[in-house]
Amino acid sequence: MPLLRLLPTALLLLSVLPSTAQQHLRPGDRVEGSLTPSSKDVYTFDAREDFYLYGYVDQVTVDVVVHVFDPAGKQIGEFDSPARGPEPFQFSPESTGRYRVEVTSFEGAEGAYEMVLVAAEPKATNPRKLVDQMMMPFSGNDVPGAAISILLDGKVEFARGYGMANLAYDIPMTDETGMSIASVSKQFTAMAVMLMVNEGKMDLDADIRTYLPDLEGPEGTITPRQMLNHTTGLREILNFLPMAGKTFADAMRTTEPQEVFNRQRLLQNEPGSEYNYNNTTFMLLARAVENVSGQDWKTYMEERIFKPLGMGNTTVKTEVGQVIPGASQGYAMSEHGGYRAVIDFAEAYGASSVNTTARDITKWMLNYRDMTVGGPAAIEAMTTRAILTSGDTTGYGLGLGVTEWRGQRLWTHTGGETAHRTWFGYFPDIEAGMFISSANPAYSNGMWTDIAEAWFGEYLEPAEEDSPVTAAPDTDTTTPTPEQLEAIAGLYQFIGAPLQIAYSVEDGTLFAQATGQPKFEVQPSSDSTFVFVGVPGASVTFHYAADGSVHRGTHHQGVDSPMEKIDVPEEGPDLTAFQGRYWSAELETLYTLVVQDEGLQARHRWIDPFPVVHVTGDQFSGGQWFIGQIEFMRAPDGTVAGFTAGNGRTRGVWFEKVTW
Numbered sequence: 001m002p003l004l005r006l007l008p009t010a011l012l013l014l015s016v017l018p019s020t021a022q023q024h025l026r027p028g029d030r031v032e033g034s035l036t037p038s039s040k041d042v043y044t045f046d047a048r049e050d051f052y053l054y055g056y057v058d059q060v061t062v063d064v065v066v067h068v069f070d071p072a073g074k075q076i077g078e079f080d081s082p083a084r085g086p087e088p089f090q091f092s093p094e095s096t097g098r099y100r101v102e103v104t105s106f107e108g109a110e111g112a113y114e115m116v117l118v119a120a121e122p123k124a125t126n127p128r129k130l131v132d133q134m135m136m137p138f139s140g141n142d143v144p145g146a147a148i149s150i151l152l153d154g155k156v157e158f159a160r161g162y163g164m165a166n167l168a169y170d171i172p173m174t175d176e177t178g179m180s181i182a183s184v185s186k187q188f189t190a191m192a193v194m195l196m197v198n199e200g201k202m203d204l205d206a207d208i209r210t211y212l213p214d215l216e217g218p219e220g221t222i223t224p225r226q227m228l229n230h231t232t233g234l235r236e237i238l239n240f241l242p243m244a245g246k247t248f249a250d251a252m253r254t255t256e257p258q259e260v261f262n263r264q265r266l267l268q269n270e271p272g273s274e275y276n277y278n279n280t281t282f283m284l285l286a287r288a289v290e291n292v293s294g295q296d297w298k299t300y301m302e303e304r305i306f307k308p309l310g311m312g313n314t315t316v317k318t319e320v321g322q323v324i325p326g327a328s329q330g331y332a333m334s335e336h337g338g339y340r341a342v343i344d345f346a347e348a349y350g351a352s353s354v355n356t357t358a359r360d361i362t363k364w365m366l367n368y369r370d371m372t373v374g375g376p377a378a379i380e381a382m383t384t385r386a387i388l389t390s391g392d393t394t395g396y397g398l399g400l401g402v403t404e405w406r407g408q409r410l411w412t413h414t415g416g417e418t419a420h421r422t423w424f425g426y427f428p429d430i431e432a433g434m435f436i437s438s439a440n441p442a443y444s445n446g447m448w449t450d451i452a453e454a455w456f457g458e459y460l461e462p463a464e465e466d467s468p469v470t471a472a473p474d475t476d477t478t479t480p481t482p483e484q485l486e487a488i489a490g491l492y493q494f495i496g497a498p499l500q501i502a503y504s505v506e507d508g509t510l511f512a513q514a515t516g517q518p519k520f521e522v523q524p525s526s527d528s529t530f531v532f533v534g535v536p537g538a539s540v541t542f543h544y545a546a547d548g549s550v551h552r553g554t555h556h557q558g559v560d561s562p563m564e565k566i567d568v569p570e571e572g573p574d575l576t577a578f579q580g581r582y583w584s585a586e587l588e589t590l591y592t593l594v595v596q597d598e599g600l601q602a603r604h605r606w607i608d609p610f611p612v613v614h615v616t617g618d619q620f621s622g623g624q625w626f627i628g629q630i631e632f633m634r635a636p637d638g639t640v641a642g643f644t645a646g647n648g649r650t651r652g653v654w655f656e657k658v659t660w
Helices: 127-134 182-198 224-228 237-244 256-263 280-293 297-309 360-370 375-382 445-459 482-488
Strands: 014-016 030-035 040-047 051-059 064-069 075-079 085-091 097-105 111-122 146-152 155-162 164-166 330-333 339-342 354-356 401-405 408-416 421-427 432-438 490-494 500-506 509-514 519-524 529-532 539-544 550-557 559-566 580-584 589-596 599-604 610-616 619-621 629-634 640-646 653-658
Touching: 030 040, 030 097, 040 111, 051 064, 051 127, 064 085, 075 085, 097 111, 127 146, 127 155, 127 445, 146 360, 146 445, 182 224, 182 280, 182 297, 182 354, 182 375, 182 408, 182 421, 224 280, 237 256, 237 280, 256 280, 280 297, 297 360, 354 360, 360 421, 360 432, 421 445, 432 445, 482 500, 482 539, 482 550, 490 550, 490 610, 580 640
Parallel strands: none
Antiparallel strands: 014 040, 030 111, 040 097, 051 085, 051 111, 064 075, 064 097, 146 155, 146 432, 330 339, 401 408, 408 421, 421 432, 490 500, 490 559, 500 509, 509 519, 519 529, 529 539, 539 550, 550 559, 580 589, 580 653, 589 599, 599 610, 610 619, 619 629, 629 640, 640 653
16 A cells, blocks of 8 residues: 655544555544454554644444554554543654554454544744644633633633533633632642641641541541641542442542541551652541631632632632532543543542632742742642651652653642642742643543743753663663563562552563553563553663563652562362452442353442452452452451451551451
8 A cells, every 4th residue: 555645734544454444544534443442543644743634533332442652663542531522632643644443342242433634734943822822622612611811920811611521502612711620729739738737727747536536547647747748548539439339420428538548457558658648647637627727628729829829719629519609520431422521539638629720720830939828838738749767768848749851840740620720830949830721521631741841941951752661780781682672571560569460461562561451562671571562761670680571670750669470370269269259348338249141240239240350379359440359358267367458558458358
């Protein structure tokens, strides 16, 4: 098939490879397609390095995954967010040549889709026009919108809304529209606590029970400082409650954070020893401030923080259905096409709940400079990285991420609820900041880097080129042989963590798949080191034995995590031994496990049945994010006594086998 050339009109053409009918796609046209569990539709296009590309796959009746590859065959993007509606992909090519887009179904589904190329045009060089370009997915009178503001040298340089704040009533999004900013709220909760500390009414290192005397829970001291920097060892409520069938659409009672605390008997880690992101603690801190101050959360936040900073369009949401004038409606994709209105978290105040505008949030950014609210001591405490009991530091202060980017200090946080998605960042040394918030579930926080570079580029160090992982000392820099890839292949267990990754070889390429997660390609940087494609900062090193076999590996992603290869028996265990009813007193919920169609199936009153898949020994995978890892425990006589379950932020929840 002849190469397609870029037209003088700067339209980007796609050609469908022989796996589908050959067609060309111009911006605005649609290509209908369908997928089977094993099919893959491949599109190619020619692009220049100075282009901006935006398109989407309309998931008519099938959930798709979109992969984009550069001319060298390197994956430069994976797009997999909503299960229905548009699956957007946008990027700026880094080289001129032929690019490839692959469309596959998620987890073997089948159905119809439509491929749409919306824009293929020269990338804007003017910062304002670049923002307009990148906000295309959230523009139009039929799309849930977004709002953005840019602060530079202490001045608001840009603030604008895109798309719609309310689709039912045709209300456009503006820079004065209220946005539910989810976990970006945590820094406000930290400031609320610091105001109490400033007045001598709270102590960051006292036991939280001092301010919430009705708390019981596990033994030992848990402090507000540990609660603010995510090192308590407490259960993460938004991972914990779904194990009992409670969904994000269900209203959370204001007493539930305390109930979760009180029912927990053992901590997941010693306080201060491990960072593990946690919403429970921030909800409890809001109740503690209410208790100490004598004011409800909404009144306290408005009088002590928002009004002193002139944030007149900012408040907090503390109950379902609370009316906030001028606020945006959040949306999710509908299974039947289009969007449906959804309710964001309400009773999660403290961990979430702040509703603000793109204009108002810049006043909060400047408080990090002016210190009008809280003063120097509060700001210093919030922006200082936590120190673990091991002496290591985390990338988090009090309610705020503390990091560096391109040579600049950056104080940042992201937020995501049922619908709204938010990115917040402040660069203190150049008095610059950015806020992007969307009521559209398709929004991705990844776009902030291009926008920040356009606006703050003169203050940033040059971007480092992606560099390969340093090879292990006992290896050379050659690529792995087919025999080495086969030696690597297998199932690896993380040492000290309930996570496994299966490595497999397909057509000479190594792939990795963690339990309950999608499969990723891993590209070699030497014969023993590999980089995960599409997962920034993730890589792995395999350690060869003298005979060339591989039994150990090290996963690199922020920290180095050792792994060991485990044997997978050809025949699985007798599944009937695991049948029965399992009760968690901590969750007050019951699961029934039965053998169904030669596999083990979990059943619950409020959850659709799902498979429980054997991994190794007495370890199983729950197959669902809310109950991903399961390990059965046996009594002295060898019979199954129960199992522990976890899902990342929450782990080790005990389910006892019962006979009633």
